Amino acid sequence: MEVIWFVFFAALLAGYFALEGFDLGVGLLLPLLGRTRETRDRMVAAVAPYVLANEVWLVAVAGTLFGVYPLLEGEVLFGLYPLVVAMLLSWIVRDAGLWFRRRLDGSAWRGFWDAAIAFGSLGLSFGWGMALYAAATGFESPPVHPLGVLLGVVMTLLFALHGWTFLAWRTPGEFGGTRSGRALLGTGLVAAIPALGVLAGAMPYLLGHSAPPATLNVLSVMVLPFAPIMLGAQIWVWRTFRPGKDAFRFPSFF
Template sequence: MDILWFGVFAVLLLGYFALEGFDIGLGMLLPVLGRTQEGRDRVVAAMAPYVLANEVWLVAVAGVLFGAYPRAEGEVLFGLYPLVVSLLVSWIVRDAGLWFRRRLDGRAWRAGWDGAICLGSFGLAFSWGAALVALASGMSITPLGLAGGVAVAAALAFHGWTFVSWRLPGRVTGARRSGTALLVSACVAAAPAAALLAGAAPWLLGHTAPTDTLNVLSLMILPFAPVMIGGQVWVWRTFGPGRAPERTPSFF
């Protein structure tokens, strides 16, 4: 049962970086890829159908960490408190930019919230990079975390660039990318988390909840896995390349 839940946690964490990673990457690249308001609208519209479905993976990661690894969750929150706060604040700022940018039809209004999307996305990428380095170094926040932040930000930016080149071939970046290229960039985005999981597996397994707790979690959570995966498949099949994003209904 311990191995099963470690596998579930690993799949969810890697899935978050592989899927939500391109949203974060596009947010960082928003001022570069969208030099005009119309260009930024096009970039946001390209990722809009995927954002909420992708964020579900982070919620699932937090839920599994809390339920299957309660002692680890406590140590992470206490030891990496500044980075956890930075992650949450960046997430709120990024999502606020997405939700509010179209609430009023004014260029200054949209430009301000587009800036929030970019700032929040950078905060998410750097905070994740620093957190992964800190976790790998025994809950220690060090200057090396800055390098981790830069590396993760670069990986996610590459993933975002590849995604928009796949979703809108030739229209934003001037390049066209295949589904295979997108899969490769997803692996690049998830690589830092994979490296952490490989090194932290013994520690995480040592903090697993009792078997009775895991059995209850299995009955409560695992039946919802097909729903989450099915929803993700539906989103990708419905909003793939060839469908004009500006004609897709969106809150963003």
């Protein structure tokens, strides 16, 4: 049962990096590619249908982490407390930008919230790199370390590449290129590699510090039946908003 939950947790974490990665990447590219208000509107509209569905994966990751590996809760929350707070604030700022940018019609208003989207995306991307470094060292090294900063830069660049590939797939030709679904899948896998590498190294520790078998059995009954529903909803979103089918039917609140 411990192995099954480890595989499930790894799949959730990889899914989050591969899916939320292009959301963050588009936010990172907003100041670079969005040189006009109309262009920024197109970039946000392209990613809008996927944001909420992608964020569900992070909720699932957090729930699985604290349910299956309860001993890590203290290490993650207390060992990385400042970083976790900074990432949560970045998440709030990014989502606030998505929700509020169209509440009023004005260049200053839109510009402020577009900057919030970019800043929040940068904080999350950079923060994930530093968090992965701390996890790779068993939380014995602080995330603000030259290697942690380097990994933060790497994750930011990987997410930016993934975001550009998404735009080139979602809106062919509008942002300097056209990419296929396979290319998008490829950059998604590349974005997830650092997280999977850390998990692979931590596998012996995680398997040895899983929750008791009785707890895992209860979680299996309560959680695993809902996994196909989450996956099915994700498939529905991608099929509904894929290029060439309702290509510009975007949620009005973004």
